[in-house]
Amino acid sequence: MKVLITGGAGFLGARLARELLHRGHLGGENIGEIVLADLYPPPADLAADTRVRAAAGALIAQCVGWRQETFDVVFHLAAAVSAECEANFDLGMRSNLDSTRALLDALRAAGNAPRLVFASSVAVYGADPGLPLPQEICHDTLPAPQSSYGIQKFICEQLVADYTRKGFIDGRNVRLMTVVVRPGAPNGAASGFLSSIVREPVNGKPAICPVPLDMKVALASPARTIAGLIAAAEASREAIGGRIAINMPALTVSVGEMLDALEVAAGAEVRSRVRFEPDAQIARIVGGWPAVFDNTRALRLALEPDPDFLSIVRAYLTERESK
């Protein structure tokens, strides 16, 4: 089978590709080829795998060619991130909305109704002036996105649902939690600090925390996030249970508890490298996302949240040492 991953050279895309190559199969079929589409070339280890084909370039332009190419499974991860979209409205509309529509139309034109996993986001939720967020987010909570990124993700969910209903694709919308700990350099996501406050200190660098210690957030480790994407691709439509997006399992934790876990795993000196510099814009965006989720629907796909933040920090430290 042939798999396409958009954003395939990014953090999640590359990690997903490695996991798929390691497994060798998806949904009971051998993986013959993985196409990694991204603005950038994939990491060297992936580029070296004979099953990997790199497709570098802007997504909208690449979609023209995909109208004549068939894929069996598509993971659509490519996106401009939240703070970028808030700062540059047109960039977000192009990178998130127009690109997704071009991809959906290419898959429709190709004609084989491939399975598509769309990576949506917890950012679809927010407190509208006329609609406060409930204590716990459930399957049927009405999203009222309060950022352009969240709006674009929610719109794309609707497109995926309708292209699926029409039989053009077999799509599944999964809403990812904030993924922590992301390796590498900070990106433009408003939630980027949730990785920085662990990653930078353990690498001997200072980090800035722009929100109060008692702010609660909904997180998932990279490993659980990848497991969720694969489970969504492998599950039957019946197991998925409708076209409404699934919230991926969430670990609810306060920023203070995150730093406590960092101290347990890496020591007080490491923790002391985190400084506090309030940023109202970031606090508004990230603080506006809900922190507590009913995980029932994800549990039906055998997906569970990370047990605690300490295990996330330790997994990051272990991976870091293995490189």
Next chain:
Amino acid sequence: MKVLITGGAGFLGARLARELLHRGHLGGENIGEIVLADLYPPPADLAADTRVRAAAGALIAQCVGWRQETFDVVFHLAAAVSAECEANFDLGMRSNLDSTRALLDALRAAGNAPRLVFASSVAVYGADPGLPLPQEICHDTLPAPQSSYGIQKFICEQLVADYTRKGFIDGRNVRLMTVVVRPGAPNGAASGFLSSIVREPVNGKPAICPVPLDMKVALASPARTIAGLIAAAEASREAIGGRIAINMPALTVSVGEMLDALEVAAGAEVRSRVRFEPDAQIARIVGGWPAVFDNTRALRLALEPDPDFLSIVRAYLTERESK
């Protein structure tokens, strides 16, 4: 002030224009000009009014010019209708989604953040395989559109909400109920029969009812619908209560009760002109829309549903005679 009505030559658009010209003002300001944008020229009575300017042509093309023209209030009613969008997916995406986006971008470019009333629809609701409809639709019920038309309307609501949040426009999303009785020829709406089963018999013609007598529907008269659009344009943001779309007030009635009212108003012979020919596609689309609504939020704008269907039939008969 200058008002733009898209779909301004259509049934609702022309009726709205007449009402505005009759009032002479909107939100406390005198109306100096009404631009009626439509594929077709406006009815003669409107074209003859010196305050009316006709702008005939495709909406997307007209939007280019509007980037340099400012309007104070915009009513965006232009749309391809439900059955059309289901039969021709690309037409719906272009007429409903692309056109709305072009309009929003034109208003943004014009730079005066005009008030915009977007006519959304009860068709945003539907029973997803994983999410049955509740008995009553409330303010916070999650829409799960089951038609391309409903998806496109729901997507446009999201765009209006975000363009409003960003300050590009001052938008309000109102979800219209099925408007009955529509005069003139049947259109491509799946709900068209709800007008035909009254309009055709009283005009001495046969009509076809494609659904069972016990199917319940949510209706509004043309007069109440126009009142709702104007109220949405005149209300403050605070009175509107957030960016979440408002469901317009709904009269819940069964098709059988509609025909009973027709018989009371026009006689048994008129009623006997309605034949029953089940149409599974129409029954699926219209039967999938909810019939019972919590009208609380509309009531806060002093908008009430029609008292009963008999009054709707009688109002139609009166208007018909006055022409």
